Amino acid sequence: MWNEKKPLNTAVILGVMAFSFIVFVLRRPDIVTHAQPWAEDGKIWMAGIYNNGFLSSLFLPQNGYYQTISRLTYGISMILGISNAALGANVIAILIRCFFIGFILSSRMKFAPLSYRLAAVIYFILMPNQEEGFVNITNIHWYLSMYLVAVVMSEDSHGIAWKTHDYALLVISALSGPFVVFIAPCLLLKRVCERGGIANAIKGVNTFDAVMAICCVIQVAAILLSPDTARSSAPLGASVGILVKIVAYRIVAGSFFNNELIAFMPYEKWVCLALFIAFIVPALYFFVKSGWRFKVALIFPVLMIGFALAKPMMSVTDPQWPVFFGPINGQRYFFVTNFAFYCFVLFLFSRINCKSKLIVSVFSLVTIAILLPSFSIAPMPESGFKEDIEKFNDMDSGSKMDIRINPPGWTMQLIKK
Template structure:
């Protein structure tokens, strides 16, 4: 069953990936039984590619950055027919998560004890507060960014398939959202440690480094050129106290509790400030005292959440930060931070010597006992997408029709081919 310490064989990993797929679907079955495009998935990508062709949208960024995964996914999905495109896109979104789980359980990550990687995988599959991006391609870039960070943290690839995997992922993730800009410093820290200084890191640059640099530069230029496009213009409504409330409610408690429970736990402002300061001090200490992998696991989510909270898109007519704290809006901004916090907690537990397995078991039992409160994610209403597609297929070529998509109130315009 296990070829060597900390390494599962391919068949076992594949079985776990299948189980991951099943569990993801069980949490919200309608992503398969009643697949409907979500927001930009339909309004921008499906409609744009169907009406104008795949290549017409390739060079155009959206919301200030390139979003390649959405283009590629709907380019593939539409080859199965427009009536099946949403389902195929959802399956691809699920498979991205399954591949991420498979990677962290692979031999490339066996510098981490297997039981802790299994615990991280269980958390990833069952984590709370993920309904907003469950499961669609529009929000897949958050998961791709974590996948790319795992590749940076992993052992160097040795075989041609491993090298091809890494290069494919760096382009797919690097050109899907702005996150490569925050992961690039992690790669620099890694090379600095590996090669003994900044000059040696630059001199030893390899193909992976070059590809990530290219992706980073493309996204930086695009962000600088169009960073305010489609961003909310409403005020932030920020304060230090509210920042502490958000970090406590959405990250410290929200990593492990359902939103309502986390919000209740974060109802005391002074306690939130104390927790926020304590978390900052712990992260600063760990950053300077730990190796490059822990540094990366701290740096990426900190940079990411700083950018996200500086320019959130929650509502166009209300202050943003109060909505982040008081409502479930903006869940997507905390996927990376919450997974990173769970992994850092697991890392801390792994340092407890002979007690680590007991603490891990107790934590696992506690976490599993909480999952019934949020395992089942409510499905979205049927907005009439399938019936509109049936009407669309019956109309004459050249005519245009509005197709209802999720969330309710959104539509996409299709021109019959």
């Protein structure tokens, strides 16, 4: 049995990261054996860099905000050639997840007992309902946001290596999606609690705080200056009843079960209401009673899902909230909330003073048993990408071709160099 007070050494953490990499690949082997671009991975990032060059594409916003990690990743992956760029991008996407796991297990997160962090890592590796984002760079900004929140919640960094890690993650994550807008208030809350009031928090602003503030301003400006056409104009179809069903179905139950197995839930209003209340009541209670870390762990996913529900991209014609009842629809919106919910359950166990470590261990085993049926993720359908690239390579310079990518029906247009 591990020692809760003794941190894991670097070799063990690296071993867990390497094992995690292998498990991620085993969940869907085609991400390395038959890598194909997914959606914006090909249509925007790969095509933009190939046609227009890396530097000219790097600083362009997309869908109303900057997505630096996607462009940066494909800028690196294109070194492998256009036929292998998707493989390079997938490997980077897996590595980002593995580095997040390593950070959770590091001494920086020692405020949480090791057994709880190991339980969180096991869940993170085996999370259900991951098909849409498993694994691709287009959706990696959701995971980068969790990573950055973990840094905000962690012990402050000391030493050049950790500081370099924190600043690199801060800049890349903050400029790779709108989430820094929700993380900045979390950092402010931390500083207010640590420094004893808003005035002292402002007086004690350090470089990390300033960089996050600058990145936040950049993303807010991009959001405000982007045309409304960047988001769907379809009606929301919102109501309190639908909100209760979404939370109960996609967050509470969806954190543990494949959505297709529980697709009946939106039609069981009393079950949904019971689960909603069972979640909301303790969450609000501990939000009031607990310290700043719990507040941060609740504020970020709430703000994130609130923004997602206010401005979803689920349909361009139909009311959007009811579309969430489709088991595979909008999975990306729940990557953060479901991991946060599982951590919330672990937090509740930590409030049990007697034998909480044993309870967490048993709960982890039960979690593994529940999630194993969802372990294997179906491979992407054959899009014709490899075949089209072979034809494209034989074309004359200046020729244009629409290259087939996933999901079915998507293409990217390349101009032969």
